[in-house]
Amino acid sequence: MTAQDAIRQRAKELLESGEVATFIGWEAGRFHNQTTPLVITDAADADKLVFNEYCVNTLAKYARDVVARGKVGLVVRGCDSRAIVRMIIDQVIKREDVYLIGVACPGMKDRKTDELLKKCAECRHGNPVECDELIGEAGEWPIPEGRFAEVAEIEAMAQPERSRYFESVYAKCIRCYACRDVCPCCTCRECFVDQRRENWVGKQNNVAENRFYGLTRVMHIGDRCIECGECERVCPMDLPLMKLNRKVIQDLNNLFGEFESSLSIDDSVEPLIAYDLNDREEFM
Amino acid sequence: MSVVENTQAAQIPENWEPKIIAFCCHWCTYTGADLAGLNRMNYPANVRVLRIPCSGRMNPQYVIEALNKGCDGVLVCGCHPGDCHYVTGNYYARRRMMIFKRLLEYEGLEPDRFQVRWISGAEAGKFRDTVMSVVEQVRALGPLNLTREIPQFELPPVPDDDGAFDAVPEEVTA
Amino acid sequence: MILAKQNLAPLLESMANGRDVFVPAVVDGVAKFARYGEGVEPAFDLVNTTMPPKDLLFPQTQKMYHYDVDANGSYRIYEYDESREQVVLGIRPCDMRSIVCLDEVFLTKGFVDEFYANAREKLLCVSIGCAQAAETCFCESMGIDPQLAPNADIMLQDCGDAFNVIAQTEKGEAEVARWESYLEQGEAQPVACDQSLKVSMDGVVDKLEGMYDHPIWENLSIKCLNCGTCTYVCPTCHCFDISQENRRKDGVRFRCWDSCMFSEYTAMAGGHNPRPEKLERVRNRFMHKLNFFERRYGMSLCVGCGRCVEKCPVALDITRLIDEIGATNA
Structure with missing residues (x-):
């Protein structure tokens, strides 16, 4: 039985038995090499579910939207499961609100180039870190080299060059906020950019305001980022957002010890919500 | 202290004065600045002091906004570790500011333009020395070279810029 | 009239002399309509740019007016009109149709948006028909012919190795008259555009x-x-x-x-x-x-x-x- 058949069968069983109220997976898109997220409440729709190498979307964030209807079943790979763990730690959902069907990730492909997605090539955890049941067996998922290679490239540039590089990045941003909306760490009830009355960030699109948004986004998710790479994938302008996220992660690692966010529900102390009396002192 | 990377010394306009904003903790540096005044210590007027309740209240967004809105450098001052009025605020600030400073430098800000210092209420001299050194470092760097606003948004220059932090003039509120 | 494809580049060069000509191009990794000049390599074979041409008429951020208070406390308002003569070359029929929609919104029913109206009046549209469609193109289903843009000033129909040049407005005719040295007499058969998405x-x-x-x-x-x-x-x-x-x-x-x-x-x-x-x-x-x-x-x-x-x-x-x-x- 393929993973897809197993997912369909389990989704049907879970929905029929009433164990879950909604089930989240992927369905085929218009094009043969495209999928799109699918939320079903009826067991009869379970046959629409697909699982193939074009399941590029991370599903976890939908759990927040449908959790009010009852327990949510969803298919989780490494990234989805870490996103769920993230949302549980952030108290967006509770562990008992979700039923997780784990599946080993084969690595997803870009629809256009048919090559492994950048986020999948960089992924460190293909297998779910948290699930209620696992379809098939956990796969081999070697941890790729060069987690901070992109960051090192930028750091090697001279200061004016770096400045120009990021100015060109911010000049391209159209502030569609897709990076925020897809991020499992961005779960504020009201984002600061939507707080028009406070007017944290101006609505005009220019380098200064875009930088304000970009830097704030990175600082807000900094120590919680699960490195799913969705922000970079969804960006319509193809901005290198992971270069910013990973810079923070790299510094956290260097300064406060090796750390990887959201690998289990219990280890929830992120470096920026903690302190150590013996932290390095740079500001004396 | 890092080496000052002066990338645009040639572009420093004549009579240009750096504008620096200092976010000072109410319980230490702000009092220290007060003491510096009481003791008639001289320090450059390029620094505008802004009081915050604790260095732990220092929102990274304040720094970006200050730079976007025309400051050439930002100084954040808080209590010495162990002396926080709220016991732990500056420990959190220390971590956050270490990360944020690196991030800003990664994006091309010269390291001297954003500095954090611990200055107690008794250290009027340290406050004066810090301000003087920050002003000199930023002066050496010249005006901030980040794009602040798109050119078409630039307003005509204000002849007398000293009142940038004035309260709203009466004729506007009336 | 026919314009051989190898003449398009010199023609663009001559058009850009003293005017802002916007062409589809990939700038810094983003496909958009960019002002032709140094570092902008026109990509006329791009089926569609990522960013639409609407910002030529309706920029993402547009300054409307500037105000201040003088020494006597009275307000002064300075209006801005930043519109200027612009040419867009290589706009696709679907995007030309989008300008019809924008015209309706900004210019009709008694509501005229001055900023849009000024920019629109100064825009010369040279549309290039599509000989091939992208996977996601479905303009035919929305009633658009990929080789026709009735509201363009000049229509260049893609005929394989040449363009059929059709001037459709007075402004277009005046422009085509200036192109004479690049044009040849005759008429070619537009290539049919095959759209798979319907x-x-x-x-x-x-x-x-x-x-x-x-x-x-x-x-x-x-x-x-x-x-x-x-x-x-x-x-x-x-x-x-x-x-x-x-x-x-x-x-x-x-x-x-x-x-x-x-x-x-x-x-x-x-x-x-x-x-x-x-x-x-x-x-x-x-x-x-x-x-x-x-x-x-x-x-x-x-x-x-x-x-x-x-x-x-x-x-x-x-x-x-x-x-x-x-x-x-x-």
């Missing part, structure tokens, strides 16, 4: 009338992220917000693109939000594209350029929605 708009507009509370919106909106990607890459989306930036006694009032996908788009003073959830926002966007606009202006607000189909992070596909609406028995 949808049927039959009855969709009427069906939507009764579908305001249909469960289709619930199913559709649930996957939407509520980002603004579709509205910002859409050539016809035209919502804007007016805001200002103040400094002491000066200020600038400007308008910038807004997106009906954002929660604060409909937020009102006092806190009420008539479109509080994704469901209402997604429904509004698609109803506007396929029904509201049709009712008010008699045309669809979707031109079938396929940008949103291509760029939507969750593949929320307007063509599938049109199919689904067609399949319902409303």
Whole structure:
């Protein structure tokens, strides 16, 4: 039985038995090499579910939207499961609100180039870190080299060059906020950019305001980022957002010890919500 | 202290004065600045002091906004570790500011333009020395070279810029 | 008249002499209409740019006026008109159709937007027909011929190794007269453009009338992220917000693109939000594209350029929605 058949069968069983109220997976898109997220409440729709190498979307964030209807079943790979763990730690959902069907990730492909997605090539955890049941067996998922290679490239540039590089990045941003909306760490009830009355960030699109948004986004998710790479994938302008996220992660690692966010529900102390009396002192 | 990377010394306009904003903790540096005044210590007027309740209240967004809105450098001052009025605020600030400073430098800000210092209420001299050194470092760097606003948004220059932090003039509120 | 394809580059060169000519190009990794000049390599074989040409007429951020208070305390207002003569070369028929929609919004029914009107008047549109379609193109289904753009000043129909040059307005004729040295007599046969993506708009507009509370919106909106990607890459989306930036006694009032996908788009003073959830926002966007606009202006607000189909992070596909609406028995 393929993973897809197993997912369909389990989704049907879970929905029929009433164990879950909604089930989240992927369905085929218009094009043969495209999928799109699918939320079903009826067991009869379970046959629409697909699982193939074009399941590029991370599903976890939908759990927040449908959790009010009852327990949510969803298919989780490494990234989805870490996103769920993230949302549980952030108290967006509770562990008992979700039923997780784990599946080993084969690595997803870009629809256009048919090559492994950048986020999948960089992924460190293909297998779910948290699930209620696992379809098939956990796969081999070697941890790729060069987690901070992109960051090192930028750091090697001279200061004016770096400045120009990021100015060109911010000049391209159209502030569609897709990076925020897809991020499992961005779960504020009201984002600061939507707080028009406070007017944290101006609505005009220019380098200064875009930088304000970009830097704030990175600082807000900094120590919680699960490195799913969705922000970079969804960006319509193809901005290198992971270069910013990973810079923070790299510094956290260097300064406060090796750390990887959201690998289990219990280890929830992120470096920026903690302190150590013996932290390095740079500001004396 | 890092080496000052002066990338645009040639572009420093004549009579240009750096504008620096200092976010000072109410319980230490702000009092220290007060003491510096009481003791008639001289320090450059390029620094505008802004009081915050604790260095732990220092929102990274304040720094970006200050730079976007025309400051050439930002100084954040808080209590010495162990002396926080709220016991732990500056420990959190220390971590956050270490990360944020690196991030800003990664994006091309010269390291001297954003500095954090611990200055107690008794250290009027340290406050004066810090301000003087920050002003000199930023002066050496010249005006901030980040794009602040798109050119078409630039307003005509204000002849007398000293009142940038004035309260709203009466004729506007009336 | 015929323009051989190898003559396009020299022609562009001569047009750009003293004028701003915008051409499709990939700049810094983003395909958009960029001002021809150094570092801008025209890419006329790009089927569609990522960013639509609407910002030539309606920039993402547009300064409207600047105000200040003088020494006597009285207000002064300085208006801005930053419009200038512009040429856009290589705009596709779908994007030309989007300009018809924008013209309707900004210039008709007694409401004339001066900023738009000034820019529109000074824009010369040279459209290039499509000989090939992208996977996501479906303009034919929206009633557009990929080799015809009736509202373009000049239409260049792609005929393989040459273009058929058709001047369609007075402005266009005057321009073509200047092209003489690059043109040859004759007429060529436009290459047929083969579109694989087809949808049927039959009855969709009427069906939507009764579908305001249909469960289709619930199913559709649930996957939407509520980002603004579709509205910002859409050539016809035209919502804007007016805001200002103040400094002491000066200020600038400007308008910038807004997106009906954002929660604060409909937020009102006092806190009420008539479109509080994704469901209402997604429904509004698609109803506007396929029904509201049709009712008010008699045309669809979707031109079938396929940008949103291509760029939507969750593949929320307007063509599938049109199919689904067609399949319902409303």
